Amino acid sequence: MEATTEPEVIAHLTADVTVMGGGLSGLATATNLSKMGFRVICIEAATDFSNIVGESLDWSAPELFKHLDLPMDDLIRREVSTYKRHVIMTLPDNSATEYVPGDWLAKPPLNIELRTLHLDRVRLHRDLQRNALKSGVSMLNDRVTQVEHSGRTIKAIRTAQGHRIASKWFVDASGAGSSILVRLFHLPAMEYGPKKVAMWTYFDVSERREGTTLYAMAEKREYMKWIWEIPIRPGVISVGCVCPGAEVKRERSQGLTVQQIFRRRLMNFSRFQKLAEDSDIPAPRVTAYTCRVFKNVCGPNWIIVGEAASLPDPITGNGVTTALRHAAEASRLIQRFKHKDGISPWARMVYNARVFQMGKFFNSLIEKMAYQWPIRDRMGLLAAGDAYTIPAWSMNQIYARLRPDGIISTAALCLFLTTLRGLAWTCYHICKLLPSDRPSLVEAKN
Numbered sequence: 001m002e003a004t005t006e007p008e009v010i011a012h013l014t015a016d017v018t019v020m021g022g023g024l025s026g027l028a029t030a031t032n033l034s035k036m037g038f039r040v041i042c043i044e045a046a047t048d049f050s051n052i053v054g055e056s057l058d059w060s061a062p063e064l065f066k067h068l069d070l071p072m073d074d075l076i077r078r079e080v081s082t083y084k085r086h087v088i089m090t091l092p093d094n095s096a097t098e099y100v101p102g103d104w105l106a107k108p109p110l111n112i113e114l115r116t117l118h119l120d121r122v123r124l125h126r127d128l129q130r131n132a133l134k135s136g137v138s139m140l141n142d143r144v145t146q147v148e149h150s151g152r153t154i155k156a157i158r159t160a161q162g163h164r165i166a167s168k169w170f171v172d173a174s175g176a177g178s179s180i181l182v183r184l185f186h187l188p189a190m191e192y193g194p195k196k197v198a199m200w201t202y203f204d205v206s207e208r209r210e211g212t213t214l215y216a217m218a219e220k221r222e223y224m225k226w227i228w229e230i231p232i233r234p235g236v237i238s239v240g241c242v243c244p245g246a247e248v249k250r251e252r253s254q255g256l257t258v259q260q261i262f263r264r265r266l267m268n269f270s271r272f273q274k275l276a277e278d279s280d281i282p283a284p285r286v287t288a289y290t291c292r293v294f295k296n297v298c299g300p301n302w303i304i305v306g307e308a309a310s311l312p313d314p315i316t317g318n319g320v321t322t323a324l325r326h327a328a329e330a331s332r333l334i335q336r337f338k339h340k341d342g343i344s345p346w347a348r349m350v351y352n353a354r355v356f357q358m359g360k361f362f363n364s365l366i367e368k369m370a371y372q373w374p375i376r377d378r379m380g381l382l383a384a385g386d387a388y389t390i391p392a393w394s395m396n397q398i399y400a401r402l403r404p405d406g407i408i409s410t411a412a413l414c415l416f417l418t419t420l421r422g423l424a425w426t427c428y429h430i431c432k433l434l435p436s437d438r439p440s441l442v443e444a445k446n
Contacts, residue, residue, distance in 0.1 A: 010162035015041040017334065018157060018167040020144050020180055022046070024054075024320065025306025026173030027128040027137075028327035031068055034135040036335050041165055042132065043157075045143035051285045052121035053198060054319040055230045055238050056084060056212040059101060059116045059393065060400040064324035069131050070124075072117060079233045080124055081117040086211040087317075089385045092268050097382040098211075099389045105397065112397055118212065119320070120232040140165075144174070147184050153300045153342070169301055169334050173327075176307040182294055191292040192363035193371055194223070197248045198314065199262045199284040200240025203275060208234060214315065215269045218381050221373045226315060227265060227272070239272070241265040242314065245288055259283050291367075293359025298351040300342035303330040310359035315370070318362050321396060326355065329405070350410040358399070361417045365392060368424045374431035375424075391420050 015038075019030045022044025030042040062072040075081040090096040105112040133139065142159040149155060156166040172181040181187070208231070215227040225243040232238050241262060251261050262284045266272035291313045297304035305326035312318040333351060337343050343351075369375050369388040376384045395417070404413045 013165045017169040019171045021173030025323035030137045032331035060396040083210045172304040179308040195245035201284045298348040357414045368428045378431040
């Protein structure tokens with residue numbers, strides 16, 4: 001990352017590890033490493049973290065938070081979160097299906113916790129910052145402007161305020177919008193689906209719910225749009241919609257405001273009609289994103305984590321788990337090679353493979369099974385949701401239990417993921433080739 005003009009160096013700092021980015025993955029990595037005995041500096045330019053999404057967690061996340069001294073029961077007690085016991089998919093005609101983990105998962109040998117969480121991400125961020133500082137992490141409110149490197153080995157970074165920080169290890173947790181080392185080393189990426197726009201706001205409600213509700217809009221042969229409803233804390237729900245960026249751009253060119261576009265989406269469902277009519281909906285928060293995963297995200301003395309490495313589609317509920325999993329694995333990798341000159345090529349290869357294959361798996365599967373029309377139109381959206389949910393939820397639990405980190409276990413994982421993606425690809429193309437006037441499985445059953 002090069003800047004046209006660099007400020008004079010006013011302070012030379014040193015640390016064992018420099019973490020670039022103070023969001024979820026950055027704070028988690030910094031905390032893990034500091035608890036392992038490393039001297040850690042975490043750099044973050046932002047001071048406002050009020051626009052954070054990723055509030056619905058999959059069933060692997062609570063255990064990862066527990067290792068950051070944020071146990072589930074404590075988060076619930078302090079109303080940083082609410083329980084999530086299921087996911088409900090609802091269509092405009094009010095037909096719905098519920099996805100609930102099977103009771104057998106809670107029994108030996110898996111012993112999986114059948115509850116997970118919804119999070120108030122603003123309150124959670126304060127907790128993560130507090131725990132990072134408590135563990136000994138040095139926080140620096142600054143922006144990285146230059147990376148000094150020799151080949152693919154990083155020597156130091158420079159900041160906008162004139163700091164030069166030299167470390168043996170570097171972690172890029174700068175997020176999808178920056179991805180400092182991705183741009184520096186021109187790392188290749190695989191993208192999934194079109195550019196999407198998410199718009200969301202918060203409503204006060206009286207009822208208590210313990211599940212995420214997804215409201216899907218999917219006309220035949222069209223790309224799917226959807227709305228989320230997430231109870232982030234007692235009495236407050238997060239409501240947002242996701243749709244293709246081109247569609248939002250077209251509506252904006254017609255003179256519609258973001259608020260009008262958002263309200264129009266909500267009016268498709270009876271659940272939100274009265275809320276949208278009676279409430280003075282504030283201008284929603286907006287973010288645009290493209291789901292993607294990068295290759296080669298681990299170098300001789302640097303590792304990329306979180307959304308800077310892999311951005312999963314938010315409908316998968318896998319963003320928080322991905323960030324925390326990367327943080328845990330990157331921390332263990334640095335600890336493993338702390339007395340070496342750098343990370344071995346074999347260790348880099350297996351870390352890269354796990355990040356890349358898991359990112360491909362979740363993004364490819366949800367694109368083929370739900371967003372795009374062939375499988376969805378043939379099976380019906382609710383049945384397609386079932387077909388996606390079973391392997392996706394299972395994979396997170398398998399990964400959490402096996403914790404693959406060696407060559408053999410990683411190779412087996414990648415082969416399994418490739419096989420599942422191959423099955424989805426085959427099903428997708430068979431459905432695409434079937435006559436368009438043939439009834440869906442749901443229609444045929446009726």
